[in-house]
Amino acid sequence: MDRISELPDELLVKILMSVPTKVALSTSILSKRWEYLWMWLPKLEYLHRDHCSEPGCKRLQSFLDRNLPLHRAPVIETFRLESCSSHFKPENISMWVSTAVSHCLRELDILHDDTEPAKSNILPSNLFTCESLVILKLVGEILLDVPRVVSLPSLKTLKLQSVRYFDEETLQWLLSNCPILEDLEVDLRDYDDESAGKLTVVVPSLQSLSLYIPYCQDIDGFVIETPNLKYFKLMDHSISDHYCLIEKMPCLIEAYLEVKLPDMKSIIGSITSVKRLAICSEAIMMLGEGFVFNQLEHLEVCFCTLFSSDRVIELLLKASSNLKRLDFSFMDHHVPQGMVYWNQPTTVPECILSSLQxxxxSKYTGEPEERDIVVYILKHALHLKTATIKSSESSAVPKFEMLEELALSPRASATCQLMFD
Structure with missing residues (x-):
């Protein structure tokens, strides 16, 4: 007998936990000593890249049907299943999940790309009364049909991406029975034939919320009441006319806003206590000057916003009197566009004079409109410590020329370090 096989079962199981489940299962053929060790694994992951062919799926289905009910681990820390086709029958998946739940399941992660969505009800009822469940992630063609009896007292993380909801009350009913939920991510479906109706998130315990509404999603509106939220990400790309009602978030630390809504008042009004803000919205100018970010220290503005109006910089800087860091950049996958002519503010914003450091x-082209803004900030920022300029590869202005021009421009701060990339 080899030396590894002489180790106690507990140590061998720990060794198997360090390799993919597929590899761990293959050790069962080594000897009688290894035959059933995998059944004590607390982490089970069955990924589509390992079983994506029809024969592979059938073999996996037969294996799980036969062996999962015999699993011996008292606690399954993670059960992860990725299905890339309709080879798995919904009733089989439901049975596997139900079995995992019976082992004090702590994390369930399912990705299910079924070509027959009408058959996508794969969640057993006992999942919704699992007292041990801490993390639940559902992605793809999964019908979320929450039963009348729901109790998830330990659930802290919930991710719902492109799932189908039984009706517009489904999500609200589920959330109302998650008393300590802290992290919620909801991505609505792209190109869905059915309207999402009203989306309601009322969770007092929530600390992180990410909401994605795609371009072609028909939604009536959304309501958010999360008084203890610390992180808020809203990507609202919908072109349909809809309302948003958001209660104030006094504990908010960081927010990421990428929205097309013409009415930003409810959104901005709820996040005025934020400390770090990234924003992309051409509708920001619709607000006027009635809002104040009195705790904002770090502001990142997407060029889509910056280039939409000649007064957007002035508006944001005047509202942020304690700003310490200012970044202009393109958010993910955003396409560059021409900048409008910039009118300098009649008075220098307070943050530039007193707090900006x-x-x-990013992607500086050296065009006159961009140069004027950079030169203006260098000229007036009394406490600026660093100014970082990252040139664009597509710029028509030679890199050396644009950088030399900025290097020779006047700076209000004698300690300002100008860096080029």
Whole structure:
């Protein structure tokens, strides 16, 4: 007998936990000593890349049907299943999940790309009364049909991406029975034939919320009441006319807003206590000057916003009197566009004179409109410590020329370090 096989079962199981489940299962053929060790694994992951062919799926289905009910681990820490086709029958998946739940399941992660969505009800009822469940992630063609009896007292993380909801009350009913939920991510479906109706998130315990509404999603509106939220990400790309009602978030630390809504008042009004804000919205100018970010220290503005109006910089800077860091950049996958002519503010915003310490510009082209803004900030920022300029590869202005021009421009701060990338 080899030396490894002489180790106690507990140590061998720990060794198997360090390799993919597929590899761990293959050790069962080594000897009688290894035959059933995998059944004590607390982490089970069955990924589509390992079983994506029809024969592979059938073999896995037969294996799980036969062996999962015999699993011996008292606690299954993680059960992860990725299905890339309709080879798995919904009733089989439901049975596997139900079995995992019976082992004090702590994390369930399912990705299910079924070509027959009408058959996508794969969640057993006992999942919704699992007292041990801490993390639940559902992605793809999964019908979320929450039963009348729901109790998830330990659930802290919930991710719902492109799932189908039984009706517009489903999500609200589920959330109302998660008393300590802290992290919620909801991505609505792209190109869905059915309207999402009203989306309601009322969770007092929530600390992190990410909401994605795609371009073609028909939604009536959304309501958010999360008084203890610390992180808020809203990507609202919908072109349909809809309302948003958001209660104030006094504990908010960081927010990421990427929205097309013409009415931003409810959103901005709820996040005025935020400390770090990234924003992309051409509708920001619709607000006027009635809002104040009195705790904002770090502001990142997407060029889509910056280039939409000649007064958007002035508006944001005047509202942020304690700003310490200012970044201009493109958010993910956003396409560059021409900048409008910039009118300098009649009075220098307070943050530039008193608090701004760091400034950066990504994909700088050296065009007059961009140069004027950078020169203005260098000229007036009394406490600026660093100014970082990252040039654009597509710029028509030679890199050396644009950088030399900025290097020779006047700076209000004698300690400002100008860096080029």
């Amino acid at each position: 760091s400034f950066s510009w």
